[in-house]
Structure formats: C-alpha cells, structure tokens
Ligand SMILES: *[C@@H]1O[C@H](CO)[C@@H](O)[C@H](O)[C@H]1NC(C)=O
Ligand SMILES: *[C@@H]1O[C@H](CO)[C@@H](O)[C@H](O)[C@H]1NC(C)=O
Ligand SMILES: *[C@@H]1O[C@H](CO)[C@@H](O)[C@H](O)[C@H]1NC(C)=O
C-alpha cells in the first residue's frame with residue numbers, strides 16, 4: 001500500500017472503478033471554446049496532487065512596519081497607566097494611549113510583549129493622523145466571562161475600531177477572547193461578543209497577529225473599504241458555535257492572504273454588500289469552510305460580486321466552498337471563482353444552498369438571490385462521505401446560471417464514495433470531466449428567467 005495510507009489506496013481503487021463507469025456512461029461533456037488542447041483528465045490510476053500550497057505557519061507580513069524606527073513616535077500603554085498583570089482593568093490606559101497617538105503623525109501604540117492586558121469593551125474612534133500602528137506584542141484579553149463584564153458594556157462586541165483610516169494592526173502578540181468563559185458548548189447565544197470589529201473604516205491592514213477563542217466572530221469588518229489581511233492566525237475549538245474567523249459585510253476591496261484559521265464556524269464568511277474580495281494562501285480547518293452568505297434573510301436584498309478564492313487548503317470541515325441564501329431574498333451573487341483548492345476530509349466540498357434556514361420551518365417563497373457566473377476550477381482532494389461532495393440546491397423560481405466546473409476531482413476520505421452529486425435548477429457547463437461525474441447540471445439558460453430584463457437583480 002502506498003505510503004501506508006489506507007484511504008489513499010481505497011481512493012485509487014475507487015477511482016479506477018469510476019473511470020470505467022465514466023467510459024460507459026458518456027457524460028454530458030463540453031470543451032470550453034477557448035481550450036485549444038483537450039482537458040486534462042487522468043487516465044492513469046492516481047489522483048493528481050492537491051493544488052494548494054497554503055501555509056502551515058503564517059509567514060511574517062511582507063509589509064510589517066518596523067515600529068522601532070525613529071520616524072515613529074511610540075505610545076507605550078504602560079506609560080498611560082496600564083499594568084499588564086492579567087487582572088487589572090487596563091481599558092482606561094489603552095483609551096488614553098489611543099487618544100494621544102491618534103492626534104500625532106506616524107504613531108505607534110505599543111502593547112509590550114511582557115504583559116497580559118485585561119481590557120474591557122472599548123470603542124477606539126478615529127479619524128486619526130496618518131500612519132497609526134497598533135502594535136500588539138503582548139496579550140490582550142477581556143474580563144473572564146460575561147458576568148464579569150461591566151454592566152454598561154455592550155456584550156455584542158469587545159474591541160471596536162470606528163472610523164479609522166489607514167491604520168495598521170499588527171504584532172507578535174495574541175488577542176485572547178476567553179470564549180470558553182461564555183459557555184461555548186451551548187447552542188447559539190445571541191449576546192456573544194465579536195472580538196475585533198472594524199466599522200466604517202478605510203484602508204485598514206491587519207497582519208501577523210494571533211486571535212484566539214473569541215466568544216463569537218473573531219474579526220469582523222462592516223462598512224469598510226480597503227482591507228488587507230496578511231499572516232493572521234485564528235484559532236478556537238471546533239465545537240464553538242458562531243466563531244467565524246474573518247467576517248466581512250458591506251465591505252469592498254478586501255485582500256486576505258497567508259492566514260491560518262481553525263474554529264467552530266465559517267473560516268471566512270462574506271456577507272451582503274461585499275465586492276472585489278481576493279483570498280489567497282489561506283488554510284482553513286477544522287471549520288465550516290469559506291462561505292458566501294448567508295444572504296437575503298428577512299426578504300432583504302443582497303449583492304455580492306467579484307470574489308476570488310485561490311490556493312486555499314480546507315481540511316476537516318463541515319463545508320468547503322459554500323454559497324448560502326435564504327428564500328425570499330433578492331439581489332445576486334455573481335462573478336465568483338474558486339481556483340486551486342485542496343480539500344481534505346470535507347463535507348459538502350462544493351455547495352450552493354438557496355434554502356438556508358436555521359429553524360427548519362421556513363416557508364417556500366418565490367423570490368431568491370440570483371446565483372450566477374460561479375467558476376470552480378482545480379478543486380481536488382477528499383470528502384467526508386456523510387454528504388455528497390457536490391450539492392447545488394438552487395431556488396425553484398430563480399435558477400443558478402453559468403456555473404462552470406473544471407478539474408474537479410473529489411474522492412472519499414474514508415469509506416464508500418457518494419456518487420450522486422445533487423443539482424436542483426442549476427445551469428452550467430463542465431469544462432472537463434469531474435470526479436464524481438456531475439451529470440445533473442443543465443445546459444443553456446433556464447426559460448423561466450428572462451436574464452436580460454434583470455441584469456443583476458437590482459444590484460449595480
Ligand atoms: C528596525 O529599525 C531599527 C532602527 O532603524 C533597526 O535597528 C532594526 O534592525 C530594524 N528591524 C528590522 C527587523 O528591520
Ligand atoms: C503631520 O504631518 C503633516 C504633513 O507632513 C504636517 O502638516 C502636520 O503639521 C503634522 N502634524 C503633527 C501634529 O505633527
Ligand atoms: C485608500 O487607499 C487608496 C489606495 O492607496 C487611496 O486611493 C484612497 O484615497 C485611500 N482612502 C482613504 C480614505 O484614505
């Protein structure tokens with residue numbers, strides 16, 4: 001057996017059987033008009049190598065600012081009264097340091113490496129003078145559990161940056177969310193705090209930092225434009241509910257690179273109002289994968305466009321690449337590409353779920369967020385056989401259109417293959433053969449949808 005991997009051996013055997021069945025069945029098969037050579041498809045008995053070389057360790061940020069240089073004025077939180085003993089409330093000192101640094105040019109707020117700073121919920125407001133760096137070299141944490149939070153503090157968010165422009169958050173330290181003190185094993189608890197939130201901010205860089213055990217989302221951006229994330233490391237237990245790693249909504253021009261995320265919910269989630277999102281070199285897992293959605297809740301309009309995910313690795317996750325929308329929404333998800341993704345033991349590797357519903361009692365509705373122009377290419381690896389690896393559950397009334405797939409090869413991680421991908425009202429093209437074979441995508445355009453009349457379902 002090769003390399004002592006029984007599952008790999010089983011996979012190869014399965015693949016051989018699969019290839020035999022492919023020959024017999026002659027699946028619907030399209031050559032893309034731009035392809036000059038025939039599609040690459042293994043005729044041998046081994047699967048191709050996983051495509052991604054996403055990081056195992058977050059490398060240091062290429063743009064790391066050297067804050068010890070003379071052009072920076074350093075505002076050490078200790079100089080403003082922070083104790084850093086892990087129990088004194090250092091929030092006032094952090095606020096004072098912020099206030100002083102915010103009004104000076106090229107400031108560095110330093111959280112030194114030899115301290116553990118307990119900081120209660122705080123909103124750091126801008127705008128500030130250009131060149132502000134928050135350098136976290138030590139540990140920053142909230143009070144132990146919600147009962148110890150001051151009564152006046154919002155329990156929905158912990159550290160908030162509001163109207164900050166051109167700011168950099170970096171450092172070799174840790175944001176420790178102490179999520180275990182919030183009863184993480186309980187079901188959805190609406191009061192849980194987001195650890196870090198950037199709200200209505202522009203040109204924000206977050207790099208080389210650890211964020212751990214958030215009670216809820218680890219880092220969230222809303223109403224922002226120009227976000228660069230690099231070398232971030234996020235971890236919380238796989239059983240912790242709603243602990244999304246990076247969540248963005250109403251945010252444009254986002255780059256997420258070289259980061260490692262393991263948590264109990266979406267690795268990266270992209271909410272309504274996002275466009276121009278570039279994600280590369282990210283490793284997720286355990287997690288719930290990379291998700292666009294949920295969109296269209298309470299009959300809302302949602303627009304998400306131009307999202308590119310490339311060179312990612314997703315392992316031991318409940319979903320891989322997911323688009324989820326509620327019934328009754330409007331708007332569209334368009335121009336999405338997933339490229340060079342390695343899967344390892346992932347349930348629902350590729351999934352569009354337009355029937356997303358938390359209560360399981362959602363009524364059928366006629367409107368839906370239109371999902372169109374979604375490309376999957378070079379998606380390889382293994383799936384958890386508890387669900388079909390490919391699942392397109394599109395709206396009854398608004399079909400998914402122009403789904404393109406090439407070089408999709410997914411094999412069971414362990415056990416028997418699930419060879420029936422699911423498609424409902426999904427239109428698109430297979431540019432190469434896929435494993436498992438996906439016969440269920442429909443050709444052409446749905447008759448029910450006059451696409452010319454509703455170019456992007458109200459999204460500009
Ligand atoms: C940062 O700048 C200081 C002062 O100019 C210099 O001594 C140090 O080597 C620099 N560190 C790095 C990592 O470049
Ligand atoms: C900040 O820099 C600008 C541009 O160089 C300068 O005009 C301004 O006086 C500086 N402000 C402070 C507070 O140093
Ligand atoms: C953000 O950065 C872009 C590109 O560097 C620049 O054009 C834009 O003016 C910046 N926005 C703000 C609010 O500083």
Ligand SMILES: *[C@@H]1O[C@H](CO)[C@@H](O)[C@H](O)[C@H]1NC(C)=O
Nearest residue numbers: 053054055257258280281311
């Ligand atoms: C991704 O990682 C590879 C290999 O480390 C590197 O060559 C490439 O520049 C990275 N891409 C991005 C967008 O960070």
Ligand SMILES: *[C@@H]1O[C@H](CO)[C@@H](O)[C@H](O)[C@H]1NC(C)=O
Nearest residue numbers: 355360361362363364365396
């Ligand atoms: C919604 O429609 C599906 C498919 O037609 C049907 O199976 C299901 O029972 C309907 N659900 C409700 C709540 O009406």
Ligand SMILES: *[C@@H]1O[C@H](CO)[C@@H](O)[C@H](O)[C@H]1NC(C)=O
Nearest residue numbers: 335336337373374375402404
């Ligand atoms: C289908 O989607 C791709 C991007 O995935 C796009 O380049 C192409 O123009 C779309 N085709 C049609 C007919 O809209």
